[in-house]
Amino acid sequence: MSALMEHEHHEIDKIIEHFVAGLGEGKLRHKDLARANDLLKRHIYVEEELIFPALRAKGMLAPVLVMLREHGEIWRTLDALDLEVGPGTAAEWVPDRCHQLLQQLETHNGKEEPIIYPQADTLLTDEQQHAVRDFLHSGKMPDGWVCAQAPNG
Ligand SMILES: [Fe+2]
Numbered sequence: 001m002s003a004l005m006e007h008e009h010h011e012i013d014k015i016i017e018h019f020v021a022g023l024g025e026g027k028l029r030h031k032d033l034a035r036a037n038d039l040l041k042r043h044i045y046v047e048e049e050l051i052f053p054a055l056r057a058k059g060m061l062a063p064v065l066v067m068l069r070e071h072g073e074i075w076r077t078l079d080a081l082d083l084e085v086g087p088g089t090a091a092e093w094v095p096d097r098c099h100q101l102l103q104q105l106e107t108h109n110g111k112e113e114p115i116i117y118p119q120a121d122t123l124l125t126d127e128q129q130h131a132v133r134d135f136l137h138s139g140k141m142p143d144g145w146v147c148a149q150a151p152n153g
């Protein structure tokens with residue numbers, strides 16, 4: 001299961017990097033940004049709704065709290081990007097904002113991958129892991145869902 005989650009980390013990074021590269025060439029690839037936004041928010045949803053509760057139930061309280069706080073920060077950056085990229089124009093600091101997001105993700109994923117995910121592979125029941133895999137395959141985040149520590153959550 002953790003391999004799938006890690007794969008999403010890389011996929012999301014790549015899409016954001018592709019979007020930034022486009023900006024450098026004067027191209028505003030809205031599709032990239034929308035895809036990164038959807039995928040990243042859904043990824044956070046899976047963690048907060050399907051993975052973290054099981055970890056907390058098994059006593060992993062502090063590491064999960066750190067992850068929730070960082071999700072809130074990532075969410076804030078995503079919302080800022082949303083406001084800064086208009087239909088035909090992007091604010092001049094959008095590349096910096098994207099780098100900020102990539103940096104936040106690097107820090108965050110650098111903890112999830114060695115600490116959180118291996119524990120999830122061990123502590124989640126087969127059924128719970130199956131639910132995660134199923135959702136990653138075809139699940140849709142409920143409309144209007146926001147992460148636990150979202151700025152307007
Ligand atoms: Fe996360």
Ligand SMILES: [Fe+2]
Nearest residue numbers: 005043047112
């Ligand atoms: Fe993650």
